[in-house]
Amino acid sequence: MSDLKVLNFMRYAKVAAITSIVLLVVSIGSLAVKGLNLGLDFTGGTSIELEYATAPNIEQVRSDLVAAGYPSAVVVAYGADTDIMVRIQGDAANLAEDVSQVLNSGEYDVTIKQASFIGPQIGEELRDDGGLGMLFALGVVMVYVALRFQFKFSIGAVAALVHDVIIVLGVFSLLGLDFDLTVLAAILAVIGYSLNDTIVVYDRVRENFRIIRDMTVPEVINYSLTQTLGRTLMTSGTTVVVLLALFFVGGEMIHNFATALLIGVGVGTYSSIYVASVILLAMKVTPEDLMPPKVEVEGEEFEELP
Template structure:
């Protein structure tokens, strides 16, 4: 690296850790006190199907429902362009179908009620608890895997980065009160996979340089490693974000929450791979001795690649 510029990433590590702690604190407070705006997948509600004589515009239907005093609803086309599903986050009653129909007919269009029924939550309390336990188990298995592949200090940094990414991504939905449904949950799980992959790539280069570079300090070795992986990190992150921005713009309401969660997660995950995981290694005092290849009896140290 003598002829190549090395960026001083770790020179900003204290400021980055401070920023992460502030964002995590805001996220935890928002989740605890404001809570998540859970979608119908988690809460259940009322499903109403109506049939229009002519294909309506979904934004116009939303406006009519908002003017009628309805909140936390989902409007989507169902099969034909004239068939519309309205899902309301409120309890079922015999009158609800007629009330919604009256609100939709206020536009002057011909609308007929096809069905009105209660839909239960797709994710019950028991499934949520099992999902939480499954996530904890997954984090534990990740720690074991990275401990065997790299070293125990790397596993602490990797799990810290994953927890950091999940809390901040979910925290954004709590702060801004965006709907949190199964699509968003799937995006959060995808963020875990993306962030873990990014962290492993960086960790692999750090381990390699700790064994190869002899004179530099741990901080300098980590800066060298992050500089060497920077182009890969930028290219991977930008190409992923291009796809997600296209999904957000063109994917419609069904993919809006999914794409928003992934956009936030990719940005935060890339940041955490550079600063949270790497800074954790420095705070735990990573050294060359931690990653030294054991010398077999009769071998000279200089013979180790």
């Protein structure tokens, strides 16, 4: 064994467990009471692409729409400086023309480039399909980890992923941020990111269980986490730098996408260190759980090579 200074992560296992429970209770409570502020992708509405003769003032456009009776209108810049997108809940056939007239009444010359309507039934189907897709992804993860490692490990991995998803959803519920398809895509990306981190930790735990015989289970987990800590911090750090750039300069259209990923990467890094590992301790994992099965050949027993 190297002279690696082992950090005692499991010393704070109870504190981490209490923190996770509090975050989950708050998140679930907010989701139950406030729910999610679903965007037009899920509730249905009209998306209108407008082109201005000169670059408009986005805040002034929002103020004009609010004054005209559209308080829930979402105005975002996209493409060229003269292009904006207005998203409004409602299915009126002449909604695009009404919005164009409101904005043309000001100091700008506005033309409609494109208008599209998402019906509430389509939005409901998108919401249901997205939820089913997330559940399917978690089920596949459980099967994969169970086959690659062991059933106790699959419970820990899925528990960490559910923990991450619920907290991200809870933050969006608490802050009242719009939840649309881009945020759903971000949550699926968080599942992949968190799973990758957890698999790296679990792979090192399995390896150390097989080669280290003079350590207790918490000591093996601490040793494994210390070995992977540098890789975890480097991966998380570089990812956060990119996400911060998207968050601050990426534009309003991907602002919530970057927000969900920032929260997810932070929570995912925490859960791969604590939630997934603490679950292993709670389920009383032992080195024997990962020992290769014994096979008999002509009356003699041999260990099957991994």
